[in-house]
Amino acid sequence: MLDEKKPRETIETEIPLGTVHPAALEPYRVRLFVEDEIVQEAEITIGVNHRGIERIMEGLPVEKANALTEKVCGICSNAHIWNSVRTAELGLGIEIPERASYIRIIMGELERLHSHFLYLGHGCEVLAHETFSMRAFYLRESIMDLLFMIGGNRVQYGCSIIGGVRPRCELTDERIRTLREKLDAVEKGAADFADRVTSDTVFISRIEGVGVIPQKQALKLEVTGPTLRATGVPKDFRTIMPDYEPFDFNVITQQDGDVKANLMMRVLEIFESIKIIRQALDNLPKGPVVDRSWEMVDCDTVHSYIEVPRGTLYHSYALEDGRIRGSIIRTPSMSNIGAMQYACIGDHVTDAQLCIVQCDPCFTCTDRAVEIIRR
Amino acid sequence: MGIKSFSRKRAIHIMLVYTGGCNGCDIEIVNAVLSPKYDIEQYNVFLTWNPREADILVVTGPVTRFNEDPLIKIYESIPDPKLVVAAGACAVMGGVYKNIHGDIPSEEIMGPVDNVIPVDAKIPGCAVRPKDILSGVVASLPVLLDK
Ligand code: SF4
Numbered sequence: 001m002l003d004e005k006k007p008r009e010t011i012e013t014e015i016p017l018g019t020v021h022p023a024a025l026e027p028y029r030v031r032l033f034v035e036d037e038i039v040q041e042a043e044i045t046i047g048v049n050h051r052g053i054e055r056i057m058e059g060l061p062v063e064k065a066n067a068l069t070e071k072v073c074g075i076c077s078n079a080h081i082w083n084s085v086r087t088a089e090l091g092l093g094i095e096i097p098e099r100a101s102y103i104r105i106i107m108g109e110l111e112r113l114h115s116h117f118l119y120l121g122h123g124c125e126v127l128a129h130e131t132f133s134m135r136a137f138y139l140r141e142s143i144m145d146l147l148f149m150i151g152g153n154r155v156q157y158g159c160s161i162i163g164g165v166r167p168r169c170e171l172t173d174e175r176i177r178t179l180r181e182k183l184d185a186v187e188k189g190a191a192d193f194a195d196r197v198t199s200d201t202v203f204i205s206r207i208e209g210v211g212v213i214p215q216k217q218a219l220k221l222e223v224t225g226p227t228l229r230a231t232g233v234p235k236d237f238r239t240i241m242p243d244y245e246p247f248d249f250n251v252i253t254q255q256d257g258d259v260k261a262n263l264m265m266r267v268l269e270i271f272e273s274i275k276i277i278r279q280a281l282d283n284l285p286k287g288p289v290v291d292r293s294w295e296m297v298d299c300d301t302v303h304s305y306i307e308v309p310r311g312t313l314y315h316s317y318a319l320e321d322g323r324i325r326g327s328i329i330r331t332p333s334m335s336n337i338g339a340m341q342y343a344c345i346g347d348h349v350t351d352a353q354l355c356i357v358q359c360d361p362c363f364t365c366t367d368r369a370v371e372i373i374r375r
Numbered sequence: 376m377g378i379k380s381f382s383r384k385r386a387i388h389i390m391l392v393y394t395g396g397c398n399g400c401d402i403e404i405v406n407a408v409l410s411p412k413y414d415i416e417q418y419n420v421f422l423t424w425n426p427r428e429a430d431i432l433v434v435t436g437p438v439t440r441f442n443e444d445p446l447i448k449i450y451e452s453i454p455d456p457k458l459v460v461a462a463g464a465c466a467v468m469g470g471v472y473k474n475i476h477g478d479i480p481s482e483e484i485m486g487p488v489d490n491v492i493p494v495d496a497k498i499p500g501c502a503v504r505p506k507d508i509l510s511g512v513v514a515s516l517p518v519l520l521d522k
Contacts, residue, residue: 025401048395050483051437052481056472056477065477071470072397153502154502364398
């Protein structure tokens with residue numbers, strides 16, 4: 001392992017994968033240094049997708065920039081626009097209507113559901129278990145339908161705007177009814193999925209003890225989100241977010257930090273998210289969904305954190321004449337890259353892909369802060 | 376219909392190349408091919424990751440600098456006849472990354488895909504919907520088979 005690893009000279013074989021590689025959906029580069037088919041050292045390089053999104057945000061009007069942040073990531077697009085809008089609201093001192101806050105949380109949790117189902121589907125496919133993968137993708141489709149119903153698009157919903165949510169995303173009685181019905185079905189399907197996964201001994205033996213990240217190492221590498229919670233640290237930003245105060249939910253943890261713990265982590269979080277959405281639907285306050293009576297003032301750099309499906313997301317910018325200055329975005333995958341590299345070490349080279357996928361990577365949204373010099 | 380088109384009709388392979396979009400389009404395309412709901416495989420269209428096996432190249436994303444050369448290389452290694460489908464607003468016209476900017480435009484974007492390789496079909500949308508991908512790919516099949 002990393003602490004007792006041998007000096008680099010003794011590692012003779014290097015296996016480079018990527019950047020465009022069949023096993024990886026997103027372009028990134030992995031270099032595996034192997035000895036006797038056991039990975040001794042792994043190195044992940046990103047930077048292929050650099051689009052300079054923080055730079056093109058510089059000097060944009062804040063509403064436009066918020067819409068642009070949504071395009072940072074195609075999986076947690078709602079999280080990015082939510083946090084960006086939240087940054088502006090914190091800076092300008094805007095109070096949003098309670099109903100809008102509830103709708104944002106419902107959208108956030110629906111997004112967590114679809115992201116976790118995607119993780120399960122992708123993970124099972126990497127494990128070459130097509131049936132589980134198909135089941136997960138099928139369950140995910142119902143969530144996508146719900147997101148489509150509320151937001152009007154399957155990926156970029158543009159739900160949050162400064163002062164509340166877009167009136168298009170208002171939850172009418174009919175929508176609430178559909179939401180409840182579909183959630184019941186999804187919960188049943190997810191319970192069935194969990195049942196099958198845990199009772200399949202072949203599957204469990206394949207994932208148990210692979211890609212272990214010890215708790216100490218996870219804390220050292222600043223891992224966030226479910227990957228950290230799978231090592232036994234109950235750290236969830238939702239517990240200290242004021243938006244989530246009215247809700248009652250458990251922070252799920254697992255102990256082992258291996259692929260099995262990570263997988264179970266996501267399965268159990270799905271039930272918690274469904275619980276939160278149900279509570280929000282039960283206590284949905286009446287009233288308007290957007291309050292447009294705010295005024296634009298200048299403000300210094302504001303920092304905002306929220307918990308997204310992969311961990312803690314950070315946005316910050318200052319406002320000057322209604323324009324963005326000095327925007328910084330830090331996505332959770334950025335801090336999880338260390339965990340991905342560490343998880344590969346000590347495992348068989350064929351498991352390397354699995355070890356990376358277990359940390360739920362999203363390199364697309366992470367590729368912003370890299371400086372590329374063209375020769 | 377020659378024997379080549381006849382056999383090709385039964386196994387169209389599409390290759391997905393990802394050139395730096397936001398991931399939304401890619402997941403939708405993989406979803407359209409692999410997931411049980413849309414399932415393009417029922418029309419004998421399969422996903423592949425090997426350019427030498429591919430008939431249709433589906434490109435998403437606005438083509439970042441680093442992806443320009445690999446994209447050209449992949450395009451050249453696909454055997455004739457071939458089709459290129461640009462999927463998503465990013466691939467069709469550069470998307471938000473090329474067209475929206477504040478004080479400084481982004482210099483990283485080489486796209487849209489038109490600028491780099493010839494495009495035969497364009498599927499709009501941000502992100503593309505699986506149904507559009509289905510109709511786009513199925514509509515472009517006769518073009519490929521007549522070539
Ligand atoms: S078209 Fe939209 S969804 Fe597709 S890659 Fe571009 S920004 Fe993402």
